[in-house]
Amino acid sequence: MTRATRLCAALAVVGLLGGCVGLHADDRIRPGLAVDAQDGQPVVILPEGPRPGATPEDVIRGFLRAGGVSGDAIAGAKSYLTTGAAARWNPDVGTVVVQEGSAVVIDGLAGRYRLTATPVGTLTADGRYTPAAPGSEPVRMDLMLTEVGGEWRISDVPKTFGRWLSPSAFAGLMRQVTVNYVATGSASLVPDVRWVVSDRMATRMVRQQLGAVPNYLTGAVRTDLGGGVHLLVDSVPVSDGIATVNLAGTGITNDSAARRNIWAQLVSTVTQAPGVVGVDVTVEGTRLALAGIDAPVATLRELGIDSLGPHVGVLPLVRVGQGLYSVDPSQVEQSQAEDFTDRTPVFPAVQPYFDDLAANFTGQEVAAVDQGELARFRADSAETVPNFGTDLTAPAYDRMGALWVGGRLAKKPNDAAVWAVNSLVWPATDPDAAAVRIPADWLTGRLPVALSVSVDGSRIAIVSTDRHHKDARLDVAGIVRSANGLPTALAATPLRLGPQFASLRDVTWIDDTTLSVLGSVTKDVERPFLVTLGQEVTPLPAVKGALALTTLGGERRLVVRTKDRVFVRAGAGWLPAVGSDLIVPGR
Structure with a gap:
């Protein structure tokens, strides 16, 4: 034929x-x-x-x-x-x-x-x-x-x-949403980004929410919607803006904390669907009872859950010469170095050889690195953490008090590692404040270049290369913690983001689902990019000589540091700011 x-x-x-x-x-x-x-x-x-x-x-x-x-x-x-x-x-x-x-x-x-x-x-x-x-x-x-x-x-x-x-057809058909899990050791929610078809979105999102915790968050979060919990009927009807999630299964207990988590997970996920303004949760047709809750529920605040953010009232620090000074975040573009001439630094002098600094969430401590030295500064003193590594990354604090840094092992320079220091312990020479290596087998044979911990403290983003400083990679992994909140391990299988990057220099969390990285896609000039957990990559204007990133709040207040200057994002460009560095607490 x-x-x-x-x-x-x-x-x-x-x-x-x-x-x-x-x-x-x-x-x-x-x-x-x-x-x-x-x-x-x-x-x-x-x-x-x-x-x-x-x-x-x-x-x-x-x-x-x-x-x-x-x-x-x-x-x-x-x-x-x-x-x-x-x-x-x-x-x-x-x-x-x-x-x-x-x-x-x-x-x-x-x-x-x-x-x-x-x-x-x-x-x-x-x-x-x-x-x-x-x-x-x-x-x-x-x-x-x-x-x-x-x-x-x-x-x-x-x-x-x-x-x-095609990418355009994908963009027209799919929507990026978050599926939410409960942070281990707290009631805060940790989002994971998924893509769903843009019809019957409430039903599709609940199906995703009823699945297992993703591998890269194993040990860092939990779900109280597991254990055989499923939709009684494979549909989530929406009437007058209220989505009714009718569950069934043996995994729903009478524990009030677990029930609050079920409500929280479903409310935060399902209210993203167009037209949904509230959620009602039932079990085989009977409302899932929870003391003090008047269903339907529209916000997490009704469940007594607030989103985690930076500590209120803690100001960023500007570095002028060897001094660190508090600065109003709304004034960093207008201030001049002369404005700090008569002010007393809030920390001891930071020597010029310390290029990378971080401040903890409460603003009471600053850390700095220089090759193999990790120093901790408090209001009236400064001490060095006993030697443990070389080629150290810039430090980063998490909200639980851990001070993170990556680098090479001091006694085995071919092996790389990530360490955490209990910054709640002082002095830095106290044995309980020693740097503790955090297991992460997926970093074997690689060298950490930069790291950043999410504001919720449940995830860490790590930029690494191979031993020859090639094959740049951006990974996100959940942080496993002990009962006292200190980290004990990273999730065994990380989430790799942005495999198209040819080079990567720095990373910082912008919000709970977005990071900013400094790198390049085609080995051209390095520039800042936005990278979502859903793998969307957006380039931003380049800054000549850019070395590091932080943020004063979201992508519109992104900060880029060069060797001796600081620039703050302003629309489609960058404005110079005061000082040679800007240190944002908890970033």
Whole structure:
């Protein structure tokens, strides 16, 4: 049959799968939506079904294009399949994002067709997006076509195939949301970023919330929605803005703390769905009782839970010469070095060879490093932590009082490590204030370059390279702590972010789901980037000679330090600030 003869066509993705927006970095600097901007009403796209007499190539092209929709509109994609294949195909089983403008090659022989494309990333069924590493092999998929009533239809789709989408189609179909877990040892919530299809979002988010704790947070967080808890019916109805989550299972206890956590996890997650202003939680139709709670619940504050942030009233420090001075964060761009001439420094003099400084959450201690020396400064004295390593990273404090630093082992310079110091103990020479190595097997053979702890204290971001200062990597891992809050280990499997970076120099947490890194994608000039836990990468304007990052609050108050100057983000540019360094407590 002529239609079964070998077919080979190169199809541009722009024609096959649509427009142009990427998850990966783009060198163009463009403003985005305001942080609190809301999406408008979604546009419902009804893809065209197969036309009479369509060739196998037309059917495949139409099927891939039609897969970029959701809800009832997915019937358009199924119309390209035989009845049996349509019943078996699950579009949500996984998504491959393929490169915009690359060629999708379709080879066909005797009803079997192989598709090949350049991958951008993959999305798993649990909403985890993973970018393709540079130089990744092409992705391939085999489809079977047959004639039904004289028309070509796809008769077999691999079980693991859900959708192939361009970045623009992905951006139009998916939404980035957070799934929330309870920090070990506290009632605070720790978010994990997922991507979900933009229809039936309340239902989709609850499905994600009922899953297991992600590997990179194991030991650092817990969920009280495990142990066989599931939706009684696979749907979360929303009426007058109230989403009703009807649970079932044996894992729901009478423990009031666990019930409060269930409410908190579901409220923080489900209220992200458009149109949802409150959540009601029931167990087999009966409200999940919790003393003092008047359901439905709209905010965590109604549950007695407040978000964690920096300590109120603790001011950042500006470094002028060898002195550290408190400064009003709203005045760092207007102040001059002369303004501090007659003021008394709040800490002992910091010698010029200390390049990297950090302040604890309460503002009562500052740490600084120089190669193999970690010094701690308090109001009236300064001491050095007994020697434990070399090539130390900039230090960082967490809200539980641990002082973190990475580097090489003093006695084994080929081995790298991460240490934590109990900064609540003074003097620094006290044995209980010694640097303790924190186990992290995934750092074996690597050298930490920079680290930063999230404000909630549950996660650490680490930039590392191989022993030859190549293969830069950004990892996020949960922090496992003992009952007294001190760290004992890092999660065994980290979350790798931004595999496209060619170099990385520094990292800082911007908020609970976003980091800023200093690096480059194509070995060009290093610049600041924003990187979300959902793998979105956004470039910011470059600062010549940039060495380090911090923030006075969010991405709009990002701070970049060079060798002897400080710059604060101002719109699409940077304004110079006072001093040679700006130290923000808890950053």
